[in-house]
Amino acid sequence: ASQILYCTLNTHRIDMGHLLGGQIGLDDFIFAHCKGIAQEFVIKNSKDSLGLTIADNGAGYNFIEGIEENSVVSNIPSIEIGDHIEEINGQSLTGFSQEEVLKTLETIPDETKFTIRLVKPKKFKLGKF
Secondary structure: HHHHEEEEEEOOOOOOEEEEOOOOOOOOOOEEEEEEEEEEEEEOOOOOOEEEEEEOOOOOOOOEEOOOOHHHHHHHHOOOOEEEEEEEEEOOOOOOOHHHHHHHHHHHOOOOOOEEEEEEEEOOOOOOO
């Protein structure tokens, strides 16, 4: 269970609109999205919005739910929806609420570089399970 980032309902795709969180019917399928490769990015905070929408899975993992067009983060193509936000400047965010992650990001001064460590969900191709 410690390898599961979040689950989606009725789709194997990383689709934040189908996160498991409500009732499950007898005909529903649950897909677990597990931890993959971790990557670190150095980002310069600016007065402009980073452009992240953050959600949590209720079990201490926060992830990128959306990326605003023409934002700081949208210019970094390898940062994607569904990435788990593991650390900021070496501080583990595991166990943090969504609000605590947002406050951590808000405390970074404008025009300052910071390091964010993201864990990508594993991606499988059909027939490669």
